[in-house]
Amino acid sequence: MKKRIAILGSTGSIGQQALNVIYQYAENFEVVALTTNRNVELLAQQVKAFHPSYVGIVDTESAREFGNYGLSDTEVISGKDCLVKLATLPEVDLVLVAVVGIAGLEPTIAALEAGKNVALANKESLVAGGHLVMEAARKSGSRIIPVDSEHSAIFQCMAGCDDPRRINRVYLTASGGPFRNYTKEDLRHVTVNEALNHPNWKMGKKVTIDSATLMNKGLEVIEAHWLFGLSIEQIKVVIHPQSIVHSMVEYIDGSIIAQMGKTDMRLPILYALSWPERLESTIGGLDLAAMEPLTFEMPDFDRFPCLALAYKALEIGGTMPAVLNAADEVAVEKFLKGEISFMEIPVMIEQAMKSHKAIQNPDLNTILRVDHSIRRQLM
Numbered sequence: 479m480k481k482r483i484a485i486l487g488s489t490g491s492i493g494q495q496a497l498n499v500i501y502q503y504a505e506n507f508e509v510v511a512l513t514t515n516r517n518v519e520l521l522a523q524q525v526k527a528f529h530p531s532y533v534g535i536v537d538t539e540s541a542r543e544f545g546n547y548g549l550s551d552t553e554v555i556s557g558k559d560c561l562v563k564l565a566t567l568p569e570v571d572l573v574l575v576a577v578v579g580i581a582g583l584e585p586t587i588a589a590l591e592a593g594k595n596v597a598l599a600n601k602e603s604l605v606a607g608g609h610l611v612m613e614a615a616r617k618s619g620s621r622i623i624p625v626d627s628e629h630s631a632i633f634q635c636m637a638g639c640d641d642p643r644r645i646n647r648v649y650l651t652a653s654g655g656p657f658r659n660y661t662k663e664d665l666r667h668v669t670v671n672e673a674l675n676h677p678n679w680k681m682g683k684k685v686t687i688d689s690a691t692l693m694n695k696g697l698e699v700i701e702a703h704w705l706f707g708l709s710i711e712q713i714k715v716v717i718h719p720q721s722i723v724h725s726m727v728e729y730i731d732g733s734i735i736a737q738m739g740k741t742d743m744r745l746p747i748l749y750a751l752s753w754p755e756r757l758e759s760t761i762g763g764l765d766l767a768a769m770e771p772l773t774f775e776m777p778d779f780d781r782f783p784c785l786a787l788a789y790k791a792l793e794i795g796g797t798m799p800a801v802l803n804a805a806d807e808v809a810v811e812k813f814l815k816g817e818i819s820f821m822e823i824p825v826m827i828e829q830a831m832k833s834h835k836a837i838q839n840p841d842l843n844t845i846l847r848v849d850h851s852i853r854r855q856l857m
């Protein structure tokens with residue numbers, strides 16, 4: 479039987495790659511619902527190709543525009559609530575959460591509460607509300623299958639042995655981004671275009687800037703903490719510029735298991751969609767003998783303070799990671815608009831964290847309230 483899938487954020491980088499995968503495995507998957515924020519032109523193309531029963535369009539103005547495409551066989555749900563509605567449809571088996579930012583939090587929790595398995599690309603939901611997401615999964619027995627390549631790697635390396643007491647540590651690999659060898663002085667002058675030019679991955683703008691500041695790796699540390707029940711001390715970051723080893727797990731006997739593969743997000747997406755099965759892929763393996771040497775080095779917390787801020791937020795806990803996330807989203811947006819410089823991103827985030835007294839064990843409303851207030855404060 480085909481797995482019935484809802485893709486939240488189908489017009490983004492992950493969403494489009496997921497549809498590319500699904501297209502190749504038409505006998506395995508059926509697309510039930512797709513969503514966009516405002517890119518109705520691309521959404522209309524996707525509807526023509528995949529014939530979903532529903533689309534969700536967050537921006538109501540764009541939803542009206544979608545009417546001009548005459549795709550009347552597909553039901554349109556518009557407004558912010560569309561994500562939760564489509565994530566909880568009875569006819570959906572698996573929800574791929576591929577929206578960017580805090581917008582992923584409520585639909586992820588709703589999907590898990592409704593008993594859906596979730597293929598999770600949206601790391602911000604775990605950063606801001608990891609305890610709520612994991613609690614929702616625990617209560618319903620639903621599974622979260624990570625899409626982020628590092629967490630997919632850890633998930634695969636832990637297959638058959640996911641007891642955190644048997645694990646010494648995990649190594650999250652990071653390419654180091656476009657500015658790996660830049661001095662602090664160089665970093666003061668980098669442009670938006672330079673920051674958007676990631677050496678190994680083609681991604682959405684927000685995650686690309688996060689990769690350049692290493693905030694992406696910081697968010698992934700928090701993501702790993704929640705997904706795998708690991709302590710801060712158990713989560714290490716290592717710079718691996720070739721992006722071939724996607725992450726590693728070191729067990730208590732000293733054995734390290736690494737997952738390697740081509741630098742292609744369609745691989746972890748395919749694994750998340752097909753799990754617990756593995757499907758044959760045309761992407762292929764690695765030519766080991768032709769590969770450049772694999773290198774590993776420690777990250778520089780001084781030149782890339784966002785990584786240290788993320789560890790700090792995780793250590794403080796409660797609402798602090800939500801503050802880190804909201805401040806990062808605002809700072810990245812401001813950087814992309816040319817309103818602040820690259821090195822002002824961590825400054826802005828640190829100031830937001832200093833201005834906030836963390837509330838422990840926050841419920842969803844508290845997290846969303848803190849998120850809004852930090853955004854208002856920084857805008």
Ligand SMILES: NC(=O)c1ccc[n+]([C@@H]2O[C@H](COP(=O)([O-])OP(=O)(O)OC[C@H]3O[C@@H](n4cnc5c(N)ncnc54)[C@H](OP(=O)(O)O)[C@@H]3O)[C@@H](O)[C@H]2O)c1
Pocket residue numbers: 486487488489490491492493513514515516517536561576577578579581599600601602625626627679680681682683684685743
């Ligand atoms: N791209 C990657 O290779 C990659 C790898 C690992 C993890 N991730 C994670 O996956 C998530 C998606 O990343 P991406 O690179 O695919 O992002 P992206 O290209 O910016 O796409 C984001 C998607 O979310 C929609 N969206 C934006 N704001 C929204 C809102 N407020 N409410 C609802 N939907 C909204 C966008 O719609 P519009 O098209 O209308 O803007 C688009 O469909 C992020 O959390 C990222 O960290 C990405």
